[in-house]
Amino acid sequence: MQKESFMNKEEKSSNKCPICGRPTHKKSEYCIFHASAEEKTEEELKKALKEYIQEIKEEGKDYDFEGFIFVGNINFKEDLNIIVFKKANFRNATFKGEADFKGATFERDADFKGATFKQYANFTGATFEGDANFTGATFEGKAGFWKTTFKQYAYFTRAIFKRETDFYKNTFKQYAYFTSATFEENANFWSTTFMGKADFKGATFEGGAGLGATFKGDADFSIKAIGEYISFYNALFNQGRTLVIKTTDVKNEVTIDFEKVCLENVYLELFLGEKTLINFTNALIRSTVIKKSQIENHILQEEKKEFSKAKEVYLLLKNNFHSIGRYEDESWAFTKEKDMERFSHSFPCYKEAFKKDSKIEKFPILKWIKKGYFKKWIISAFSNMIYGYGEKPWNVIKTAVAIILIFALSFSFIGLGNPEIIELKGTAIHQNSGNTVDLESKGLLKNNVIRNFPDSLYFSTITFTTLGYGDFRPLEGLGRILAGSEAFLGAIMMALFVYTFARRTGGR
Known part of the structure; x- marks a missing residue:
């Protein structure tokens, strides 16, 4: 008797799905909802779904599709007459065909954590009144979120998008988490509005991203990997917010496009990899908190020689x-x-x-x-x-020193004259004492560069600074031309020094 009772119990338990307790489907060990795609047909599944949904509506239960395996294309509005989901649980569900949630309203939390969409996932025009949780979801086909509204938190953490992803004209009213998400093809966020923080920390954009959106909260794009570009073309960042872009982990050539982006009064924190370039063409950059060290050697047009x-x-x-x-x-x-x-x-x-x-x-x-x-x-x-275009006073000083040395050498070659000494019939005479002096050493100094250079350097310096003590004078002819030229250059260089020094120390 005990043996028979055990067998009956074993037989009874084997007729129930080990996941949900529903009766098993045909020869499968699971119910029709959890049975594999090969163990059921699209017609069988849809019939069972209609019965299940009718039961939910009659009893006022929440929609629980956890772990369900959907075969064929499922349109929840046309096939199952579901327009409003009070609370929807699609955790770990698998959609073998297209999943169409177009225009659906999720009045409470919608849980798609770990769900797999094998083909097109259509959430166009859907509204999520509660949290939308797509953490760890996999979109193997295209993901369409056109004009979708997320009124509470949106979680796409670690989600994988294998095909083109479209978040065109979405509205995220609270935080949008795309941390560690992977976009294997183009990700489109054009005209989307992020009213809370947009968090893409650790995300991967293998096919590039279009982020011409409106960011009313802070935004973090500490990217793990990028294909070729991230475009913020025509994006708008609210004043007083912080935008973080980090590509230090990215090894390939990448362009960050800020063309026609409004960055007025934004805190811009850039941590760029060696091969990351930025395009600021026609961007509105005014009172934008940014540092030279963040962008030096990263300007796209300079690297492309578009001067x-x-x-x-x-x-x-x-x-x-x-x-x-x-x-x-x-x-x-x-x-x-x-x-x-x-x-x-x-x-x-x-x-x-x-x-x-x-x-x-x-x-x-x-x-x-x-x-x-x-x-x-x-x-x-x-x-x-x-x-240095008025920015480098030291350049003026170095140029002045060079001019003084060049003229000093010139005067060493052609010689200088001492106004207290005159030459009479080849003899040098001191005017005050009447004594004869050495013509070569104390009078008209010619053709002795080594001996003449100290006096020539002294004369060149006082000529450059226009002091002119009168203890030496240029010789007639070329000497006077050189002295006049040096005095003219000296006046210009001193004016330039005053200009550059005042410009550098007095601010703008």
Whole structure:
């Protein structure tokens, strides 16, 4: 009797699904909902689902689809007449065909944690009134979240998107967590609004990302890996918020596109990898908290040798650094702006542009000179060398020292005159004492560079500074021309020094 009772118990338990306790389906050890796709047909599943849903509606239960294996295409509105989900549990569910939740409303929490979507997952126009949990979900087909609204927290942590992902015109009213998510193809967030924090820390964008969205909260893009680009084209970041972009773990060449992005009054924290470049073309950068050290050697246009465009980018950065009072960084940006202008006028740059011109011309260097590019380039080069475009007082000092030494050597060759000594018939006579002096050592010093250099250096210095004590004088002819030229250059260099020193120490 005991043996029979055990057998009956064993037989009874074997007819129930070990997951949910429902009767097993045909020869499967699981119920029709948890049986594998090969053990049931689409028609059988949909029939059972309709009965199950009718039961839920009659008893007022929550929708519990945990671990269900859906075969065929499922349209929850048309096939199952579900428009509103009070509370939906799709945890670890598998959708073998398309899953269509278009226009659905989830009044309470929606749990898709660990769910697998083998084909297209359509959440277009859906509204999540409670938390939406897609943690660890896998989208093997396209994921469509067009114009979807997430009113509470949205969790896509560790989610895997194997195909193109579309979050076009979504609204995230609270935090949006995409931490450690993987996007194997393009991820589209164009025109989406993040009202809370957008957290993409540790995310992987293997196919690039379009993030031309509105960020009303902080945003963290500490990216683990990127394919080729992340585009924030036309994005808007609310004032006072923080944007973090970190690509130090990314080893390949990557472009961060900020073209036409509004970054006004935003705290921009950039930690860029060696091969990461940034495009600030036409971006609104004003009172944006950013440092030179974060962007130096990362400007896209400079690396691509598009110097005219790079000049405009550095102009934006210069004005921004001025607006936040970072004058050292402003000086750097101004110098880079002038460098880009000089490079754009150089012959190699002109020659490169000349190659793209369909009209073939002979002697391009002559055209370069004729069109005025050489003049602009040489003036810019001298400005940089002599006083660093007004940013480098030490350049003025070094140039002044060079001028004094060059003229000192010149005076050593041609000699100097002593106004107290006159020459009469080849004899040098001191005017005050009437004594005869050594013509070579005390009178007209000629052709003795080593002996003359100390006096020549002294004379060159007082001539450069326009002091002119009168104890030495230039010889007639070339000596006077050199002395006048040095005095003129000295006046200019002292004026430049005052200008650059005041500019560097007095702020902007």
